């Protein structure tokens with residue numbers, strides 16, 4: 001059984017943890033300063049360990065993967081703590097931290113040769129994450145396969161070509177669920193504003209999103225072509241689409257993707 005050390009078990013760490021626990025393929029050690037207690041109660045099994053701090057790991061550790069899922073601002077402390085420990089050189093360092101470059105880890109862990117930067121997203125919680133991966137140039141092909149497998153338990157996993165593309169993916173799939181939830185919230189509130197009760201508004205909007213996405217997936221037509229198939233000339237959809245165009249929905253998405261991408265780049269500095 002391969003061994004994972006997960007450092008940071010908040011929203012993202014927990015989503016990944018759930019996928020690895022469900023897989024039953026790994027032995028897990030999880031470090032989180034507060035949540036370790038509730039995690040211990042919830043998931044305690046023979047192969048899993050939940051601890052409060054990195055210092056409890058001892059002076060020498062032997063994991064196949066160290067997965068870092070702390071907030072970018074907490075990384076300095078984590079690296080300081082890990083710096084006091086001898087890590088076996090066949091261990092892969094895997095970071096899901098937005099913006100933080102592989103170079104940061106390479107500089108810190110000189111004896112290690114396999115580094116991965118991953119951008120997952122929150123649907124990992126239900127096994128439907130979009131995981132984008134990039135590795136350092138020297139990374140071993142077998143380790144790449146192992147890390148890809150590690151993330152396939154939480155969703156679709158693809159390798160990108162470079163770290164700039166990971167920053168771009170951060171703005172699209174990493175932050176994307178937030179944009180989608182906001183869009184759904186706006187649509188639900190519009191339905192309520194027309195006079196629907198909250199629960200009916202929610203059902204109408206959710207089923208419309210689900211059906212539209214499934215149709216896109218099955219039909220293989222592009223989204224802009226499908227817009228035309230539902231917008232009868234002079235009809236009701238066209239009346240609404242005109243408002244989307246007046247309010248420059250395409251520009252809004254272009255701008256929000258740029259803002260999120262810029263933030264990912266800045267977090268790396």
Ligand SMILES: NC(=O)c1ccc[n+]([C@@H]2O[C@H](COP(=O)([O-])OP(=O)(O)OC[C@H]3O[C@@H](n4cnc5c(N)ncnc54)[C@H](OP(=O)(O)O)[C@@H]3O)[C@@H](O)[C@H]2O)c1
Pocket residue numbers: 007008009010011012013031032033034035053054069070071072074077078096097098099119120121122174175
């Ligand atoms: N959330 C997302 O949708 C998403 C998507 C893609 C990537 N990410 C990346 O994933 C990382 C975590 O994001 P998140 O949303 O999961 O944040 P979060 O909910 O705040 O989780 C971070 C966790 O790390 C813990 N922590 C802090 N210092 C620690 C230490 N020294 N050792 C061990 N654990 C420590 C925190 O504990 P306390 O809260 O008690 O300090 C918290 O439970 C971020 O770097 C983010 O860029 C997040």
